[in-house]
Amino acid sequence: MSLNQTLTMFLSESKLDVQLSGQNVAVLIVAALCLPVVYNVVFHPLARIPGPFLAKISDLWHAYHVSTGTRHILLYDLHTKYGECDAYTPFRMKAKLSQGPLVRIGPNTVSVDSNEGLQKIFSATSPIDKSPFYQSFAPGFKSSFAAVGDAFREKKSILSHAFAQKKLDAMEVTFMEHTKKLCESMIAGKEVDLDDSLSTLTIDILSDVCFGETFDLLNDPAEKKKVGGGLVEAARYVSLEGTLWRWPILQKIIRVLSNKYTTRDYPAQRAIGAMIKQRQKASGREDIFNYLLSATKPGSGSDTTSTALLTTLWHLLRHKDTYDNLAKEVRSAFSSIDEITYQQAQYLPYLRAVIEESLRILPPNSGFIPRQVLKSNRPFILHDITLPAGTEVGIANMALHRNPLYFEEPDKFIPERWIGGSNTKRDRPAFSPFSKGPRSCLGRK
Numbered sequence: 001m002s003l004n005q006t007l008t009m010f011l012s013e014s015k016l017d018v019q020l021s022g023q024n025v026a027v028l029i030v031a032a033l034c035l036p037v038v039y040n041v042v043f044h045p046l047a048r049i050p051g052p053f054l055a056k057i058s059d060l061w062h063a064y065h066v067s068t069g070t071r072h073i074l075l076y077d078l079h080t081k082y083g084e085c086d087a088y089t090p091f092r093m094k095a096k097l098s099q100g101p102l103v104r105i106g107p108n109t110v111s112v113d114s115n116e117g118l119q120k121i122f123s124a125t126s127p128i129d130k131s132p133f134y135q136s137f138a139p140g141f142k143s144s145f146a147a148v149g150d151a152f153r154e155k156k157s158i159l160s161h162a163f164a165q166k167k168l169d170a171m172e173v174t175f176m177e178h179t180k181k182l183c184e185s186m187i188a189g190k191e192v193d194l195d196d197s198l199s200t201l202t203i204d205i206l207s208d209v210c211f212g213e214t215f216d217l218l219n220d221p222a223e224k225k226k227v228g229g230g231l232v233e234a235a236r237y238v239s240l241e242g243t244l245w246r247w248p249i250l251q252k253i254i255r256v257l258s259n260k261y262t263t264r265d266y267p268a269q270r271a272i273g274a275m276i277k278q279r280q281k282a283s284g285r286e287d288i289f290n291y292l293l294s295a296t297k298p299g300s301g302s303d304t305t306s307t308a309l310l311t312t313l314w315h316l317l318r319h320k321d322t323y324d325n326l327a328k329e330v331r332s333a334f335s336s337i338d339e340i341t342y343q344q345a346q347y348l349p350y351l352r353a354v355i356e357e358s359l360r361i362l363p364p365n366s367g368f369i370p371r372q373v374l375k376s377n378r379p380f381i382l383h384d385i386t387l388p389a390g391t392e393v394g395i396a397n398m399a400l401h402r403n404p405l406y407f408e409e410p411d412k413f414i415p416e417r418w419i420g421g422s423n424t425k426r427d428r429p430a431f432s433p434f435s436k437g438p439r440s441c442l443g444r445k
């Protein structure tokens with residue numbers, strides 16, 4: 001029973017004859033402010049789940065930490081503080097409590113750090129779907145990213161064509177063309193900011209294959225600043241708005257102000273311009289948008305891909321042995337850049353291990369992937385706690401990937417753990433950089 005229902009019943013059944021003096025009004029105001037707090041902390045169905053006090057009483061706590069951009073580290077620390085694993089590692093707080101892998105990060109929001117949670121939350125048979133968080137990606141539009149239930153199944157049948165292996169193979173030449181341009185500028189000895197260059201590369205490639213016209217940011221520094229800056233701002237404000245989906249007025253204020261004072265909408269406008277131009281040219285060239293029309297969100301995958309590339313290169317530059325082993329494997333398989341194909345590269349075991357280890361140690365979606373428990377006659381139970389319908393529940397990906405229950409020496413970059421026969425423990429089912437189940441990444445191939 002909700003707090004509102006309980007109060008209404010209490011007031012209608014009580015026969016109290018209350019004199020409304022100034023003092024009584026003050027008491028009523030204090031009670032009105034305290035009751036939701038007491039309810040959320042003591043009587044709420046999620047009250048047994050540990051978490052920071054402020055998180056239990058308001059979504060604003062969670063929203064604040066999303067706005068700082070460091071929520072993934074906070075969740076990692078919280079899961080160590082409240083979780084099962086008590087190993088001390090650099091990010092982790094020293095507290096050693098043993099209260100289980102659930103942490104309450106909002107009055108109705110639960111973060112999970114366990115393999116059991118991962119399998120249940122993303123299972124196609126659980127009474128769970130995407131949370132309303134996703135509607136902030138394209139408010140007012142029927143985006144495939146936010147669609148749930150039958151609406152999503154309909155869109156997925158369109159999306160699957162766009163991501164079919166044959167279509168992706170045909171795009172390889174575009175990937176190579178852009179990648180070679182970046183490599184050439186590196187070989188020419190130019191100093192390169194890897195973070196900046198890799199996000200430029202992925203935006204140039206994805207705009208080319210998704211919309212039929214590359215943004216060509218590599219050769220246009222002014223445009224690079226606008227598109228790159230716009231994507232960073234879009235990511236920040238979309239996440240903040242999404243987290244506040246139970247606060248529609250605040251959400252709207254953030255949307256209006258950020259649209260007015262930042263360039264968050266610029267990349268989407270640029271993408272729409274490119275798509276219209278390409279279709280007017282009617283060149284007959286197949287791009288992903290041919291299949292999707294209004295079915296997907298512009299820019300999908302560029303930030304995750306560039307983060308994955310950056311993490312991989314950063315670790316290679318820090319671990320000379322790993323770099324040397326990888327260089328040896330690649331050079332023995334190919335004698336020149338032009339020989340490299342995805343078809344062959346995907347079978348290089350050490351290359352695969354290096355990429356998997358990068359995706360484990362810092363998954364690009366490292367924060368919280370939210371889902372919502374649906375009304376159903378089957379209760380949704382996680383670690384012996386029933387999560388009622390409407391609860392938002394998600395996996396804290398970085399915490400899970402660095403959980404010593406599943407990965408030995410979790411804060412160390414050890415690609416060898418992914419190679420058969422390795423003694424370093426890794427629990428593949430707990431590895432989830434692309435998420436799991438029917439809403440996992442479509443671009444993972």
Ligand code: HEM
Nearest residue numbers: 145300301304305308364365433434435439440441442443
């Ligand atoms: C290393 C690179 C990538 C990583 C780690 C990654 C990771 C993910 C994750 C974790 C999700 C689930 C997100 C959620 O439920 O909130 C997702 C969804 C998605 N990804 Fe990726 N992604 C990558 C690259 C790409 C690329 C290159 C594309 C497309 C060109 C792409 C297209 C998509 C789409 C369309 C979805 C939404 C699926 C749905 O709504 O059911 N991703 N990705």
